Amino acid sequence: MELEQKVEYLSEEGWRQWHLELLQSTINRVYHRVPFYRKLMDEQGISPEDITDLSALKKLPFTTREHLEENYPYDLFAVPLKDIVRLHTFPGPRTPIVKGFTRRDLTSIRRLTARFMRTSGVSSEDIVQICLDPGMSVWIEELKEGAEEVGASVIPPDPQSVTNRIRIMKDFRTTVLVTTPSYALYLLHFMQTQGIRPPESLRILLLVGEGIASAERLKLEQAFGVTTRLGYGVTEAVGPGMGYECEERKGYHLAADYFLAEIVDPETGQEVAPGTVGELVITTLAVKANPLIRFRTGDLCRFLEGPCPCGRTTPRISQILGQADGRVSIRGIKVSLSYVETLLKETYGHVPEYLLYVRRHNFLEELELWVAINEKLFEPSILGLHQVAEKFERAFEETFGLPCRLKLVEKDHLDQVARGRKIIKE
Template identity: 40%
Template structure:
């Protein structure tokens, strides 16, 4: 039931004592080893010795994704590169990704957290885990992989795509746990049905799904089609990757591993802490990260603290399912997409006007992205071949920048509705 019962079920007073000790160590490391944090502390007249209780957390400055971009690539690291054994990064919104580093100790901690998460989600050392998260700079695939090995389970590092092969391997290899995005899990179920394979013909019994928002109704659909128990997992590269939090079998909120992460829910406008039950923005402070300590990191994810203990026995705080974000980021097939990425490509390419519309939809179980782009007056009256060439080049550049497949539709000048206020850049038709 537990991977590390001592820490997962730690009494509240003991947990808070551990958190304070680790918070003070993190603040010292950030102050002395990261110039960005030293400047930020000095600007408000704060020194590491001023943090004497967990309540003093509110005195510390926030960290944002922009801070990581401004210090690209390694400016936020607290250790020399000779101690960095792994580098991951995001896709980047305007060509500059957020870069995260790990020491050997960080990888060890991450593996431990992922083993905890897998057990919390229903996996055991006797399972065969089919890991269909993407491997590479994205933290999902390798995070699950190392956690599976730490657990002692058998892991199949299949990554995403090639869905018929996924189904064949699932059936032939006897996979018992599936890890991927929820939309891809539904797609696997659809392909499985097309291949004439019924849920009872495979050994799958549980799924651990994340990297994109999904609803309770989508959970029920996945569970019905695959004949499994499905749980939600949460993480973000800037903090460590997957394994920050996960649902247990009660499926009533995600447990945040509070011996490694200190969380707050704040009002996104005022920055003030909110009480349990009130929705706001999740803020995370890392407590054990060596290479990249983050202090009061604004995730932009909207949730609330769930009051009261969980019947599973874990004493760490729980947060409700995430309902959205405070910025304009879209999550499409597990990939972060910003309208500003599209804008930068259009401005660099030429031949178009700076007016565009992102239309997100869901066909079957997979998200689709169509980008409508106004072409310039001169090009619109030109030969069809030139328009086709522009569409092809745009699609190639956008797919290269975004990291997902897109449909590009060229439309005539002035056909996209204008706004006197904030421009409407996104129409999201998904029902999640």
């Protein structure tokens, strides 16, 4: 067994000792290198020396997505800009969030993602095809590099129609398909309606970006004749490889060598009772460029109790049961309502009444933004209104890497359908 894998089987005492060392060095680094964290800690009267026990973590303040925005562009970097070898950007609540990677970070993430793949049964014999929307670009990079680390052949997500994707899958005898649960269901539906037989070579579906109900999972496994494995990640920290299923498939094992996890009440910020649903909070332990202390992921889940029959001693969480903040997950991409409002404001000069409508059209999630017609939207012509709508659609797609149709609707109709909600997910 390689060291990489052994680590997942540490004893409770082993973990405690190692976590404490990693936490101490992390806190020490951020305190001395990130003025934001130093200030937060000073305000609470906490110094790195106070971290004598893992429970001291609870004294530290939370980091939120709003903090990431406020400290844009690089006030949260714990290394000089010259040590950053890659920078990714993705939409935050109101402005872009930036994530930097040192060479060491890229290596760590490659290893984590490779562990997720290996644990899922992927080997150097595999042909791994990645089908993900451009909005998941950070994950796409990580998955591609993780699969390369395993030694597999990789088919990255080039622009392709669904017909061509299936064709490529069959012609190149893809053995592992990496996609979201909703895209996998859409693929299956498409094949069934077109009378296309599932690719015989396929043996594993790696499902990332979203959870999936047991019935739908079973349907995928039976129809494709494959095993499915789920991966969980937080773009601000790391993509799949942060949490992954073992052969028992009882929740996500967390990569405890890279993160400490807590689950808190989203309202009070207090730790929830064991096994209760709350918001996942993570502290990175080995991240060089962008360490995060008690980062509120916004993801609702619960810890799974008791040891896992697989023997891994890492903590496990349930699937993600929802979002604590104003976000919605569409095809694995997190869309925050406040960013949608920012785009609406840029388009119309104000935020009109709206409804984000997520339809499931043949199992493919399609996004519509309903905007109530009002006199402020007034344009001299219908054509003008359409052009403005097109402008919004372009901005939305450029921002989230997802298409969204803007529909102008009567206010009464919007009110009737929305009934006070901002998001409807079919």
